[in-house]
Amino acid sequence: MRSPAPNRRALLKACLLAAAPLALAGTTPGAAQGQGSLAMKIRISFGDRDLAATLEDNPSARDFATLLPLRDLSIDDYANNEKISYLPRRLTEDGSGPFGDERPGDLCYYAPWGNLAFFYAGYRWSRGLIRLGRIDGGFEPLRTRGKFPLRIEPLS
Template sequence: MLAGIAASLAVGLAARAQTSAPSDRKGVAMRLRLAFADQEFTATLEDNPSARDLLSTVPLDLTIDDYATNEKIAYLPRKLTEEGSGAFGNERPGDLCYYAPWGNLALFYAGYRWSRGLIRLGRLDGGFEPLLVGGKFPLRIERLS
């Protein structure tokens, strides 16, 4: 039993190490500022082709809206690359993802499971509480320098 716990802990720490310091090719963290409905928050992007492609599109003015009971979505003006996509684990509230079949961002504020076409782009910094504001709003996304 202890060996199983130790193995789970090692896997969790390895996953955290892979996602704890996302950066672009220059070693500078890729971060975004998102704002809607008097909510302003930041997200740190993963170092993957889809996240870099998203970063190349900002600034963006989109519309964010509730979807299902666990996420907010916003449709992008164009589809992002799916290069390097595939299943991922450790899904949790605060994930910023791209749903390739529909071409939209998905910002999760409750539990979810990976599904085909879902690509994790990054994580919200400081929690997912801003996403709990219900309704449809203009959304502004900018790069943080």
């Protein structure tokens, strides 16, 4: 039996990545909570603080969802407008490019460094920055200065 053509393998991989967060969240594609967002919610915990976020519907966010739960990370201050955390591996950059509507509460992936960026103050899109999701509700806990252990897990 011949192996699938490279483009068929890529299509299969894309289908599997697309299905992963839906399987984790126990939802169906029609259950999305708005254009551009998955039905997948996550919990972000550091120190004694908990935040909830909703992931975007893009290849990088779906790849990120396959890493969950993440329990051995740390989160630290960077540039007076964000906290950052390094992932155990790089995420796909498929579908990356400029996005608008940047605002505090965005959860992004910065591909050149392979880190998450949790924005708590204004910022502008830059090359390599991919929005993964947005914090639901307030993001004030991100303003707490210091370095903390970080956990990120799906919300059930």
